[in-house]
Amino acid sequence: MSRLSQPLRLEGCQALVTGALGGIGMAICDLFVAHGARVWLADLEPADSDKARLALEQLGGADYLRLDVTDRRDWDRAADRIGDRLDILVNNAGIAPTGELENLPLEQWQQVMAVNCQGAFLALATLASRLERAGKSNDRWASVINISSILAMVGMPxxxxxAASKGALRSLTKSAAVEFAQGKRSIRVNSIHPGFVETDMTKAGSDAMSEAGDLLETLGRETPMGRVGTPEEIAYAALFLASDESRFMTGSELTVDGGWTAQ
Ligand SMILES: NC(=O)c1ccc[n+]([C@@H]2O[C@H](COP(=O)([O-])OP(=O)(O)OC[C@H]3O[C@@H](n4cnc5c(N)ncnc54)[C@H](O)[C@@H]3O)[C@@H](O)[C@H]2O)c1
Structure with a gap:
């Protein structure tokens, strides 16, 4: 069955996806639009850049926000633009500098924490009232999806x-989920933990870490299913968590890793 012949699972929903111009972000936006959502793409590129324009052309039914997730003023501006309700928020923006612990500059540590974890905190703090309004205005709770990583659970040199930033994001997810649920805010918060997926991020990591070339190929071989994942395979997990089919899930972690963490 083609995905467009399935019932629309996000009809009438407004969604915001950060890091939307990257591999996983774009796949999520694509699937959300195909399932009837109005999607705000948010990323670092200026709105009039070729990349942003092309993405909007490709999707149709979407809008673009230039937004640095580490900057509170950008979040305030985003909140003004999107109006008074938001059904789905995907905290997907991320960076992945690599290097040995002893040689990692403090600035790099701070930057990865700021983008991968503080960004999600700022998003929640700024948009909680809009998510709550959406969650209370119909019988489906609003859904927040934090894109963490299997490196929140297992280590990697x-x-x-x-890994520390993704572990913090996993913990933030659980406490926010309990706080919102017990506070009767009608907001669910869950995390997705992708294994290795072929995108610009892993290609860059592969180039930086591998002397002999294809680290991605090695990671694929070491994955029980024998390959790395595709952005679309992560997007389907996000679609499930965004839709009402996951309505009894909050504070959960959904691992999509071809069996990596089951070893
Ligand atoms: N690719 C993988 O194997 C993998 C595995 C586990 C988790 N993840 C996570 O999935 C998410 C998406 O990664 P991807 O693989 O699509 O990478 P990607 O590099 O293709 O996309 C990341 C996007 O985030 C944007 N971004 C970076 N800093 C930002 C900021 N300060 N504000 C707003 N946007 C910013 C980038 O411009 C880019 O478009 C990340 O959080 C990543 O950590 C990826």
């Missing part, structure tokens, strides 16, 4: 700052 040369990835300490990235």
């Amino acid at each position: 040369q990835a300490t700052a990235y």
Whole structure:
């Protein structure tokens, strides 16, 4: 069955996706639009850049916000633009500098924490009232999806700052989920933990870390299913968490890793 012949699972929903111009972000936006959502793409590129324009052309039914997730003023501006309700928020923006712990500059540690974890905190703090309004205005709670990583659960050399930031994002997810649910705010918060997925991020990591060339190929071989994932395979997990089919889930972690963490 083609995905467009399935019932629309996000009809009438307004969604915001950060890091929307990257591999996983774009796949999420694409699937959300195909399922009837009005999507705000948010990323660092200026709105009049070729990349942003092309993305909007490709999707149709979407809008663009230039937004640095580490900057509170950008979040305030975004809140003004999107209006008074938001059904779905995907905190997907991320960076992944690599390097041995002892040689990692403090500025790099701080930057990865700021983008991968503080960004989600600022998003929640700024948009909670809009999410709550959406959650209370119909019978489906608003859904926040934090894109963490399997490195929140298992270790990897040369990835300490990235792994620590994703572990913090996993913890933030659970406490926010409980706080919102117990506070009767009608907002669910869950995390997705992708394994290795072929995008610009992993291609860059592969180039930086691998002397002999294809680290992605090696990671694929070491994954029980014998390959790395595709952005679309992560997007389907996001679609499930965004839709009402996951309505009894909050504070959960959904691992999509071809069996990596089951080993
Ligand atoms: N690719 C993988 O194997 C993998 C595995 C686990 C988790 N993830 C996570 O998935 C998410 C998406 O990664 P991807 O693989 O699509 O990478 P990507 O590099 O293709 O996309 C990341 C996007 O985030 C944007 N971004 C970076 N800093 C930003 C900021 N300060 N404000 C707003 N946007 C910013 C970038 O411009 C880019 O468009 C990330 O959080 C990443 O950590 C990826």
